[in-house]
Amino acid sequence: MAQDQDPWAAPGKNNPGQENQPTDKPKHNDEQSPPDLEEAFSNLLKKLGGNKSRSNNNGSSNGAPIHYGKFLPIAALVGVIVWGASGFYTIKEAERGVVTRFGQLHSIVQPGLNWKPTFVDQVIPVNVEQVRELKTQGSMLTQDENMVKVEMTVQYRVSDPAKYKFSVTNADDSLGQATDSALRYVIGHMTMDNILTKERSVVRDSTWKALNEIIKPYDMGLNIIDVNFQSARPPEDVKDAFDDAIKAQEDEQRYIREAEAYAREREPIARGNAQRIIEAASAYKEQVVLDAQGEIERFQRLLPEFKTNPTVLKDRLYIESMERIMAKTPKVMMDGGNSMTVLPIDQLLRNKGAQTNTAPASAPQSAVNSQPVLTHPTQSTPPSSVERQGRFN
Incomplete structure (x- = not known):
């Protein structure tokens, strides 16, 4: 019968009399046309999916295949957006970014928001403001063939991020080896007594200078800020004496x-x-x-x-001079002609004060404690003219 249908026939071939049913194969025109991307993508999915894809197509309501090719541009656009968004990065204020392209140095980026092509460039942040510290210690031989254990600390900062990363394999390790070498050189040219006592500052300055000379040819992009000589200890046998x-x-x-x-x-x-x-x-x-x-x-x-009148003036000047001199002396000289009497007024005053403190107030005063009165010579009893002439002559 013409109406009978084969259940095992492919979709679209149940009624062989219907010629206008759609088929999976595209119609070929006489002129050559460009390939259909959607069809090619659908065929690829069919090959990858195998029987599962065919079973899904058979189980569809209308029996037509699902076209995945229309999602390809969207997927590509989403991938481009994700790739572009993943390239944004931020460099901190104290850092500089070393950009490498396929493993080679490309550029140095400044702090802020930047962008890089993912899977192409790689950014290595380097802190250029942090003060780093390197410690070294060990037992070293001095010039006088004594062993001394010294400790030293080096403070440094990165000055050039590119040289710090690419001039040497490991700049920090290279600096540590250079510090140890410089310190051993300085210790080897000094005596133990000077290292432990009066020339500790010389060790620091000499080590700083030698370290700069050692790392200069390597150009590691490091700046030595300070060198601190921590301690120097002698052997235990002579430690107390030192x-x-x-x-x-x-x-x-x-x-x-x-x-x-x-x-x-x-x-x-x-x-x-x-x-x-x-x-x-x-x-x-x-x-x-x-x-x-x-x-x-x-x-x-x-x-x-x-x-x-010269005589009167001489007498007047003599009297004034004697008043001025006698006012400053505790002794009184009395001119009695050919002899001169000296009265110790200071002793008389001291004796009078002592007797006043011991004797009663009503006790009579002795003639010795009586205060003498100084009388100056007048014109009625003038001194001899020979003595006066001797004084002014």
Whole structure:
């Protein structure tokens, strides 16, 4: 029968009389046309899927195959977007990015948001502001063939990220080896006593200089900031003796600082006293000069009187001089003609004070404790003219 259908026939061939049913094979025109990408992608999926794809196609409602080729541009676009978004990265403020393209140095990027082609470029962040620290220690031989254990710390910073990463294999390890070499060279040219006592600063400065000379040819992109000489210890057998020597050295420095502090404290006081003495001497000088000028002025005024009556003026000057001299002495001289009596007024005053404290207030005063009265010679009893002439001549 023509109406009978073969259940095992392929889709679209159940009714052989229907010629207009769609088929899987495209119609070939006489002219050559470009290949259909969707059809090629669908055929590829069919080959990969095998029987599963055919079973899914048979189980579809309309019996037509699913065309996956239309999703290919979308998938490609999504892949491009994901690839582009994965290339964004951020470099911190204290870092610089070393960009390598296929393993070779390409450029240095600055802090901020940047972009790189994924799977093509690789970015290595390097901190250029961090102060790094490297410690080295070991037992070393000195110039006088003694063993000493020293410790030293080197502080450095990365100055050139590209040279830091590509000049040497490992810049930090190379710097450690250079530091150990420089320290051994310096220790080997110094005696143990100097290393442990008075030339510790020399070890630091010499090691810093030698280290810079060693790493200069390698151009590792490192900048040595400081070198600290931590400690130096002698062998245990002589450690106590060297500790005493170091302590004595420290005491010496402490005494020197104390003496300098004392000198700084006393120097302003001494300068002040010297200035005060200079000012007092200047004032005394001015006073003496002014007194001399006053005396000159006074004698100039007395000169006319002296020319008029020289004897009277001589007596007057003599009396004034004796009053001025006797007012400053505790002894009184009484001129009794050919003899002169000296009364010890100071002893009489002391005896009088002692007896006043011991004796009752009503006790009579002795003639010895009575205070003598100083009488100056007058014109009625003038001194001999020979003595006066001797004084002024």
